[in-house]
Amino acid sequence: MACFSAMAGFEGKRSMTRYSALSLLKNAFSHHEAWAPAWRKAEPRDSYDVVIIGGGGHGLATAYYLAKVHGITNVAVLERGPIGLGNTGRNTTIVRSNYLWDESAALYEKALSLWEGLSQDLNYNTMFSQRGVLNLAHNHGDVLEAQRRVHALRLNGIDSEYLSRDEVKAFCPIIDIRPDVRYPVWGGTLQRRGGSARHDAVAWGFARAASERGVDICERCEVQGIRREGGKVVGVETSKGYIKAGKVGIVTAGHSGVVAAMADIRLPVESHPLQALVSEPVKPIIDCVVMSNAVHVYVSQSDKGELVIGAGVDAYTSYAQRGSFHVIEHQMGALLELFPIFSRMRMLRQWGGIVDVTPDASPIIGKTPVDNLFINCGWGTGGFKATPGSGWVFAHTLATGQPHAINAPFALSRFETGKLIDEHGAAAVAH
Amino acid sequence: MLLITCPWCGPRDEIEFTCGGEAHRARPQDPAATDDAAFADFLFMRTNPKGLQRERWCHSQGCRRWFNLERSTITHEITRIYKMGEQPEASADATSPARQGGQP
Ligand SMILES: Cc1cc2nc3c(=O)[nH]c(=O)nc-3n(C[C@H](O)[C@H](O)[C@H](O)COP(=O)(O)OP(=O)(O)OC[C@H]3O[C@@H](n4cnc5c(N)ncnc54)[C@H](O)[C@@H]3O)c2cc1C
Numbered sequence: 001m002a003c004f005s006a007m008a009g010f011e012g013k014r015s016m017t018r019y020s021a022l023s024l025l026k027n028a029f030s031h032h033e034a035w036a037p038a039w040r041k042a043e044p045r046d047s048y049d050v051v052i053i054g055g056g057g058h059g060l061a062t063a064y065y066l067a068k069v070h071g072i073t074n075v076a077v078l079e080r081g082p083i084g085l086g087n088t089g090r091n092t093t094i095v096r097s098n099y100l101w102d103e104s105a106a107l108y109e110k111a112l113s114l115w116e117g118l119s120q121d122l123n124y125n126t127m128f129s130q131r132g133v134l135n136l137a138h139n140h141g142d143v144l145e146a147q148r149r150v151h152a153l154r155l156n157g158i159d160s161e162y163l164s165r166d167e168v169k170a171f172c173p174i175i176d177i178r179p180d181v182r183y184p185v186w187g188g189t190l191q192r193r194g195g196s197a198r199h200d201a202v203a204w205g206f207a208r209a210a211s212e213r214g215v216d217i218c219e220r221c222e223v224q225g226i227r228r229e230g231g232k233v234v235g236v237e238t239s240k241g242y243i244k245a246g247k248v249g250i251v252t253a254g255h256s257g258v259v260a261a262m263a264d265i266r267l268p269v270e271s272h273p274l275q276a277l278v279s280e281p282v283k284p285i286i287d288c289v290v291m292s293n294a295v296h297v298y299v300s301q302s303d304k305g306e307l308v309i310g311a312g313v314d315a316y317t318s319y320a321q322r323g324s325f326h327v328i329e330h331q332m333g334a335l336l337e338l339f340p341i342f343s344r345m346r347m348l349r350q351w352g353g354i355v356d357v358t359p360d361a362s363p364i365i366g367k368t369p370v371d372n373l374f375i376n377c378g379w380g381t382g383g384f385k386a387t388p389g390s391g392w393v394f395a396h397t398l399a400t401g402q403p404h405a406i407n408a409p410f411a412l413s414r415f416e417t418g419k420l421i422d423e424h425g426a427a428a429v430a431h
Numbered sequence: 432m433l434l435i436t437c438p439w440c441g442p443r444d445e446i447e448f449t450c451g452g453e454a455h456r457a458r459p460q461d462p463a464a465t466d467d468a469a470f471a472d473f474l475f476m477r478t479n480p481k482g483l484q485r486e487r488w489c490h491s492q493g494c495r496r497w498f499n500l501e502r503s504t505i506t507h508e509i510t511r512i513y514k515m516g517e518q519p520e521a522s523a524d525a526t527s528p529a530r531q532g533g534q535p
């Protein structure tokens with residue numbers, strides 16, 4: 001497919017409308033029916049310097065930073081469906097950087113620092129809200145672990161506080177702290193800079209900003225094969241024809257194993273269903289994010305008023321984007337354990353995503369055994385928070401051919417050397 | 432929700448079972464003579480197919496015995512159940528186009 005069809009009135013790098021109070025006002029006069037599309041719908045060209053497989057937040061962020069930081073704009077993002085409908089559009093949007101190990105702290109803190117300026121940088125409101133993330137401790141072991149984590153984080157310069165039981169109650173008054181429940185609250189850790197963001201806006205904002213810099217975002221373009229010559233990648237076979245590529249990055253989350261297998265690469269990854277649900281909208285009742293390892297639930301409230309509630313993965317692997325009902329049942333039990341006030345709330349809808357889980361619960365970001373083929377996967381249940389940081393380090397890796405110091409420890413080769421970054425349990429809870 | 436037929440106890444609800452992951456992975460016979468790549472492959476790498484997969488399950492809340500089953504990771508349909516030590520011949524191709532699709 002050689003043709004390059006651009007949307008009417010907008011081509012190449014011509015600048016888009018900057019969003020501002022003024023543009024909002026101007027468009028109000030035309031009843032908001034004259035807004036220009038946020039990104040250009042591109043058809044793939046014959047060849048690119050860099051092809052990114054997967055139009056989730058991570059793939060789109062990678063394209064954006066390739067263009068912005070490294071000046072590489074001959075880039076395509078190939079997405080088999082519409083962008084942002086994978087895990088990016090299905091997650092519970094918790095953002096935090098309170099990970100135990102130094103390697104993880106550096107990676108997630110890089111992301112958090114980018115989040116803090118992201119809406120300005122993208123000129124797109126990602127609705128990033130630093131409302132504080134509270135991780136509860138329910139027994140003596142939890143308390144010791146929580147305090148250890150607070151100290152480790154502070155040594156890494158990351159904000160973190162330990163809260164007593166009463167301080168937890170003061171910070172989030174609707175939590176039940178009675179001592180006679182099955183999992184009483186003993187205390188918790190708080191990262192005030194943590195919070196949540198609007199998932200769709202993250203995908204759309206990165207898409208718009210990347211598109212503006214010349215990146216082609218090709219939707220409904222499925223990668224079906226990876227062509228190699230002499231141990232080196234040369235292009236990809238897609239549902240829209242063959243596309244030559246200097247370098248290729250795989251950023252397909254739950255489908256990482258499927259795409260890597262196209263280049264005969266085996267991954268230490270299993271794809272599991274992860275479910276979430278939202279309640280009917282209610283007035284503001286919880287103004288922070290609460291997570292609990294012991295009862296295994298996490299909850300926040302969206303700006304629309306819905307409670308956003310997530311739980312753990314199903315034990316079996318799946319590509320079906322749905323899980324088993326008993327997981328939801330357990331999740332609701334856990335919610336009511338902490339918040340009896342929600343007992344008569346009705347749930348509105350429930351869904352699942354396919355998360356790519358690694359043995360050490362840390363991502364894989366770097367080279368593959370095939371030259372010029374790179375991979376960014378294994379974010380499992382907790383990669384939304386990393387979206388800007390993941391794109392930033394992966395763009396560096398694609399541009400220079402070498403990992404950045406921040407993602408060097410996250411190489412695929414760690415499963416051979418044994419230098420795992422074990423964040424199971426160490427990272428507060430799963431998300 | 433899966434309905435799983437334990438080879439000893441019959442059909443039972445999924446919550447009585449524990450999933451032990453991909454089946455038929457053999458630990459290298461002589462670990463000392465196995466190089467890091469081969470051992471990493473055994474320990475960590477998974478086939479993770481989109482299609483039929485053979486898995487180990489344990490009836491942990493029942494007879495507590497292990498067995499194998501074959502299940503579609505796309506539809507969750509269980510296509511066969513067999514005892515430990517058995518290796519039935521291959522099923523309909525796990526990756527045939529007919530078995531794929533169904534996702535946005
Ligand atoms: C229910 C749920 C709750 C979660 N909660 C949180 C949370 O609170 N906080 C947090 O930090 N993380 C959370 N996560 C994890 C987070 O959503 C993911 O780690 C992150 O969004 C992954 O982003 P991505 O861009 O890599 O993947 P995705 O958004 O899944 O993007 C991958 C894209 O690749 C495309 N693709 C696949 N195969 C092909 C192909 N062959 N050709 C072309 N394109 C292809 C897919 O269509 C998809 O759009 C949650 C996940 C789920 C499912």
Ligand SMILES: [Zn+2]
Nearest residue numbers: 437440490494
């Ligand atoms: Zn049994």
